[in-house]
Amino acid sequence: MKWEGINEFVAVAETESFTLASKNLKISTAQVSRQISALEKRLNIKLFYRTTRKVTLTQEAQLFYRHCRDVLDGLEAAEQAVTNLQSSPQGSIKLSAPVTYGEQKILPLINDFVQLYSEIEVVSDLTNNRIDLVEGGFDLAIRLGQLKDSSLIAKKLAVRSNFVCASPEYINKFGEPHSLSELKHHNCLLGTRDYWRFNEQGREKNIRVKGNIRCNSGIGLVDAALKHLGIIQLPDYYLQRHLDSGKLVTLLDNMREAPEGIWAVYPQNRYLSPKIRLLVDYLQENLQE
Incomplete structure (x- = not known):
């Protein structure tokens, strides 16, 4: 009897929705509501404040939830421990x-x-x-x-580390920037932000840059850089093979932002x-x- 309604209560508390709780438990919303009502009656407390948009825990229910969550976690751990003895x-x-x-x-x-x-x-x-x-x-x-x-x-x-880089052909034609202020003289190819991030003498710095290409695809920006169209700033997993092959080279390494x-x-x-x-x-x- 003490277990009845506990799963339903925890599911509603975590999803803040009777409908989502019923989907997660694979039972009807009406069944969830009945179990919650019966639990409230048994405990003689109100568990939830309900509006048309949201369901929130009462103060008493917040304390009750923490204990219920610990009990369910312990039960799952116990079941898993037994299962692990017998199977992969x-x-x-x-x-x-x-x-x-x-x-x-x-x-x-x-x-x-x-x-x-x-x-x-x-x-x-x-x-x-x-x-x-x-x-x-x-x-x-x-x-x-x-x-x-x-x-x-x-x-x-x-x-991950962000690198500023360009093709050797672009650098041969337009020169290599050696300071952040020099970026304004270059075609900086942009993603979703209109600024690049750097670390200058231990301080984080955002620098606004401009270019004639902007897209929300890192792969597209890499392709543009490989075609010598400008400078890019992207995470290492976009660039590593092109850096290894020498098709792209890094710039402003002394001002690279700290890894994320x-x-x-x-x-x-x-x-x-x-x-x-x-x-x-x-x-x-x-x-x-």
């Missing part, structure tokens, strides 16, 4: 990652991971949009650079199961290599 890791993992980084770095490692653990299913959704992990039912997401959402738990997997983190993030109230921890550790080990 298994189950489904839903992951989100940025498009280009996901295609170049994450998906190849996911494929290798699934080869090692064939009973684990990984569902990858590549998008550059900032998604709500709980609402979307994601176990974790890969995010780049500075993290803005403090409600997420983050584990650093690796780092590449993170695996997941909600604070989402239990990190052994299979997910296994994937996160695998990504960290191989991305650092």
Whole structure:
């Protein structure tokens, strides 16, 4: 009797929606509502404030939720511990990652991971949009650079560096900039921002630049630079093979901004199961290599 309504309560608390909770639990919204009502009656407290747009926890329910979450996490850990004694890791993992980084770095490692653990299913959704992990039912997401959402738990997997570079042919024709002020004399090919980031004498600095090409594709900007059309600033995973081959060369290296983190993030109230921890550790080990 004490367990009735707990799963429904936690699901509504985490999604802030009876409808989303019912979808995650694969039961009807009416069933969720009945269980919540019965739980409120049994506890003799009000659990949620409800409006047409949102469902929020009452003060009493916030305390109750923390204990319920700990209990459910402990139960899942106990079940997983027993399962691990008898079988290899298994189950489904839903992951989100940025498009280009996901295609170049994450998906190849996911494929290798699934080869090692064939009973684990990984569902990858590549998008550059900032998604709500709980609402979307994601176990974790890969995010780049500075993290803005403090409600997420983050584990650093690796780092990325931004390089300013151009083709040797462009430099031979237009010269090499040796200071940030000289960039105004060059054709700087832009992405989604109209400024580039640098570190000058230990201070972060944003410099507005201009050029005759602007697009939201790093691959497109690399192609333009390879065709000697201008200077670009992009993360290393776009550029490394072209730098290694000498088709592009780096500029203003002494003012390159500090490396940024590449993170695996997941909600604070989402239990990190052994299979997910296994994937996160695998990504960290191989991305650092």
